[in-house]
Amino acid sequence: MTNESPSRPRGTVLVTGVCGRLGKRLVRALHKEANVVGIDRRPFADRPSDVVHEQVDIRRKKLKDVFRAQPIDAIVHLGVMHDPRASATEHHAWNVVGFAKLLEYAAQFKVPKVVVLSSANVYGPQPDNPQFLNEDAPLLGGARFGEIRDLIEVDMLAQSFFWKHPETETVILRPVHILGTVRNAPSNFLRLDPVLTLLGFDPMIQVIHEDDVAHAILCALDRGKRGIFNVAGPDPVPLSRAIKTVGRPTIAVPYTLAKATLKRLWSLRLTSFPAPELDHIRYVCMVDDTRAKETLGFRHAHNLEETLQHVLSEEW
């Protein structure tokens, strides 16, 4: 468990949810610069040899041993469960209770840096959204879609940690739709054949390449960076153009019909998209990323075509 490897500039970084696809990509970018300790209850199949993996559930006491074993220089929290099929209790226990535990240890062991990956979805798509939301906008994502309330709670917990522990540099990242090999709703959506759209709606959307998100996390790990940051990739495009770029055919359905059908399909377990997510292809939920550009110095590296076509990529 101890690290005999030579000291690396970023010290020891603890990454939760490391076995997700984004986690693995982050590790790949990070392990040359830092001693990575991964936390996940899933096994880490093809882990780089210099990465330590602790197969623990973040709600368990065993998590504390990881903190005892070595001084942790930074925590990157990716381990958020967003499985709309899982029960609300399970969600809450994992996302909120587990994360609260993690923050408790971060305070107790005086970890100097905590980076939390939240999402621009916490703002929620609303008809009266300004075209670009800044970091001060209220988190209304749960208003029409109760299942993401615990993700908002995670964001709020991180915010209160930010204020309560000024000695720790807390960074909250709220990236727009992450696209790539990840199995998240926006990537899965663009892999549908045909892709469902709502008749008469074509909101502007923002997307970001998964590797750019990993890069934003690296920017957030730099010393001196703290605060809440919206993270966006290339310029926004109409949803229809995004789908066209991926090369998928579309099927346009009136909203009421789509909602009713999706509800039924959902209850029959024939789809992985809950009906309230339709609002994402109906209303805008875009962010102003000026602060991330100016303060974090983050610049996306992948253009729109690369980002969109990456959802079909098999390699990862």
Next chain:
Amino acid sequence: MSQPPPPLDPHDSSLGETLGSLFRKALEGYQGAKTTGLDAIDEFVSARMGEEFNARLDRVPTTFGEGSTDPFGLDREWVKYAIASVAVLHRHYFRTEVFGAENVPKGRVLLIANHSGQIPIDGALIGAAMFMDVEPPRFCRAMVEKFTQTLPFVSLLFSRVGQVVGVPENARPLLRREEALLVFPEGVKGISKPFDRRYRLADFGLGFMRLAMETDTPIVPVAVVGGEEQYISVKNMDGLAKFLRVPSLPLLPQLLLPGGALPLPTKYRISFGEPMTFQGDPDDDDAVIAEKVETVRATIQTMVNRGVRERKSIFF
């Protein structure tokens, strides 16, 4: 189409595929019709409006660099066709007379206008006037009611022709980019006036004044005469409107007549007043702001009164 479905969500794909192939056949026919339709409009535009129309298009300043759709959703192709169709109404159906076009300054400007006519034809005609009669030609963006974002096709059209939801967060960046914004501070109360209240301006919202003071933007008062007679509203059915969750529901007897859905071909008179500038603290008390707003409202009311008095006939 012949490629194998992606590995995830086999249910979604197989179900969608059947529906999709059916739909695609229908779509092919539709798309053929659409292309010939657009060609016909292109021909019409060149023939009817001459080279001047296209020359004016080239002179419209671009705010967001190249790229067909700007971050606020404005698509120059859409705007071109929208203006071409509104121009026909502008020149031939409503035979709009424009006064004081030289009063519109070159840079950022807030156009404040009286609202009338049950459906926002006044907005479209002011937009056409800003393109066809003002030097240099401008694409002006209207600040629209958030309710419009919930309507299929309307939300799409509004977004592509450059309308934005009426919140200050949207107005600020656009004014900073020297755009022309059109605001109807009467809101829904203005557009849905019954006939006995025609040309009597409802109360103004205060937001535009704070915005103008904050961004140091000149206000151009705009009076529109002719809109109130296009649809004669006997009364507003507020109870029913509330039940149907629409902002207003006018009772329009003319809808019973054949062809009554078309607005009556009244003659529109649009006058642009001299720019007004206001100094002071944008966060001042409502009472202080309201006083300044009242000056603008009174100016527009006077301009409207003069317009109504001086016209010889509603239709000519």
